[in-house]
Amino acid sequence: MTMAASHAANKKLRDAIFGATAACNKAAEKYGLDKVTNATIGMMMNDEGGLAVLPTVEKVYRGLETEDMFRYAPIAGLPAYLEEVEKLVFADNRPEGYIASCATAGGTGAIHHAVANYAEQGTKVLTSDWFWGTYNVIANECGCKLTNYTLFDEDNNFNVAAYANKVSELYKEQDSLLVIINTPAHNPTGFSLTEEDWDHVLALAKKYAARGKKMSILVDIAYIDFAGERNEVRRFMKKFSNLPENVLVMFAFSMSKGYTAYGQRTGALVAVSSSEEVITEFQNINKYTSRATWSNINRAAMTTLVRIQQDDALRQAYETERDNFYQTIQKRAEVFMKEAKECGLPALPYNGGFFLSVPASDPQAVCNKLHDDLIFAVPLKMGVRVAACCVPEAKMHGVAAKVLKALQAV
Ligand code: PLP
Known part of the structure; x- marks a missing residue:
């Protein structure tokens, strides 16, 4: 029985991230948060694993008047x-x-x-x-x-x-x-x-x-x-x-x-x-x-x-904070790319942004293998996605070599 209109009946989201995050949470419960590397999240995380929010954005948002929050736009x-x-x-x-x-x-x-x-x-x-x-x-x-x-x-x-x-x-x-x-x-x-x-x-x-x-x-x-x-x-x-x-x-x-x-x-x-x-x-x-x-x-x-x-001081503060976030992600990604080069992992060219990718013929198997090292990444159709935005620099060391090991094992 289906009640959906015929053009809508087959709609179902396949969420590659959900499975990876679930496996990561389970491992964190078992081994402790500090032991797992969660490279699945599409948001910038601080080195302590919490959501990184730009302080000026939060301050301005929290300071808005009632009308700015509740009126129609x-x-x-x-x-x-x-x-x-x-x-x-x-x-x-x-x-x-x-x-x-x-x-x-x-x-x-x-x-x-x-x-x-x-x-x-x-x-x-x-x-x-x-x-x-x-x-x-x-x-x-x-x-x-x-x-x-x-x-x-x-x-x-x-x-x-x-x-x-x-x-x-x-x-x-x-x-x-x-x-x-x-x-x-x-x-x-x-x-x-x-x-x-x-x-x-x-x-x-x-x-x-x-x-x-x-x-x-x-x-x-x-x-x-x-x-x-x-x-x-x-x-x-x-x-x-x-x-x-x-x-x-x-x-x-x-x-x-x-x-x-x-x-x-x-x-x-x-x-x-x-x-x-x-x-x-x-x-x-x-x-x-x-x-x-x-x-x-x-x-x-x-x-x-x-x-x-529209406020010079706020804009400058915001830009400085955002640039710091950018530098943090760059440093994390640099660790991965440098080590990838050293160990011969064929990572795709990274110029910036939240993610890095490595081509793989069976991305799910590679990600499953990475679980042995308590590393959690996202299996895409053509490879494995590592989120540099959410892995602290200290935890990024060694990830490239482990991805290579997993690639070779499957
Ligand atoms: N485009 C790409 C490639 C993205 O990865 C995202 C978010 O993950 C977006 C656009 C848009 O994100 P949002 O709808 O949150 O602004």
């Missing part, structure tokens, strides 16, 4: 929030063109809106073969299908040829295409596209645009605050100036990592186009989709961001 988002988000997204690299944004429930909401409104139902949405599993769930929910290109070539660089081939193949079947690119500091590998990689991506978009095809590119920047120097990691954004009007670039902005506001569910979808008409349409359709999904989003979190960004 405008459906498109607080205007001051959208203005600050646009400054945060681009820093000094704002492309020329028309720009608009829409507040969303986290980066997830931004991805949802992009797929719901820019991928033709029944068509394919393109992302790399190493990808955040939620893209697949959102594509299915919106009546599309996710398809992949091979992210890395044999030298672990961006596989331009694989990307170009896949785009060409898809344009034989469909006239418009949404591409999702998670950079800088990709989940799950920590990889970032170079400026040259972007030149290839945009040259291809222009080539097909000249033939009348439409391309929307969603840049998922969830981890941009953990990728390097602010303007350095955003330099590619200048390339989005003066693109053809049938190439739309969007950004999924999230307060989850950069503000440690994971549970506050606040983000934005930001769009750049050379066409004013395309941007007016963007505002109309995304506001409509917001109304149909969550209506308006978290006023308190939006206000917190505005208060921090």
Whole structure:
């Protein structure tokens, strides 16, 4: 017996993290928390294993007035929030063109809106073969299908040829295409596209645009605050100036990592186009989709961001704290990558972000084997994900060698 509508009946989330976390908790109970290495969590943890929250964000949030917490917000988002988000997204690299944004429930909401409104139902949405599993769930929910290109070539660089081939193949079947690119500091590998990689991506978009095809590119920047120097990691954004009007670039902005506001569910979808008409349409359709999904989003979190960004002292304190978090994760990841190199573990190239990955043909077996050493990581389809955001530096020593040992044992 099923009561669900036929299109909904088979929906079931497969959560790779749940099993790994459950096994970790069991081991912690048996052997003690200090003996286990939990590399499964997608949030920054301090060295004591507690949630790391940016003090300035917490202070401003707790100091909000009643109205800031409880009033409805405008459906498109607080205007001051959208203005600050646009400054945060681009820093000094704002492309020329028309720009608009829409507040969303986290980066997830931004991805949802992009797929719901820019991928033709029944068509394919393109992302790399190493990808955040939620893209697949959102594509299915919106009546599309996710398809992949091979992210890395044999030298672990961006596989331009694989990307170009896949785009060409898809344009034989469909006239418009949404591409999702998670950079800088990709989940799950920590990889970032170079400026040259972007030149290839945009040259291809222009080539097909000249033939009348439409391309929307969603840049998922969830981890941009953990990728390097602010303007350095955003330099590619200048390339989005003066693109053809049938190439739309969007950004999924999230307060989850950069503000440690994971549970506050606040983000934005930001769009750049050379066409004013395309941007007016963007505002109309995304506001409509917001109304149909969550209506308006978290006023308190939006206000917190505005208060921090519009007060020099608060902004500086926040940036210093966030940079310290970034440095902490970098140091943890450096330990892993250095030891991986020393022992010959083929870890994927890491530029920044919360996660590192190691390819494996049987990731679940490798993760199970790691349990012998009380190390808990997440088995993905193509490999093992180690969360540098939640493993203290001291515990990271030796993890790479143990992953290698587990890889060799299965
Ligand atoms: N994009 C990627 C690749 C992520 O890993 C995440 C969170 O884990 C997000 C976007 C969005 O997160 P949120 O919806 O919490 O803002």
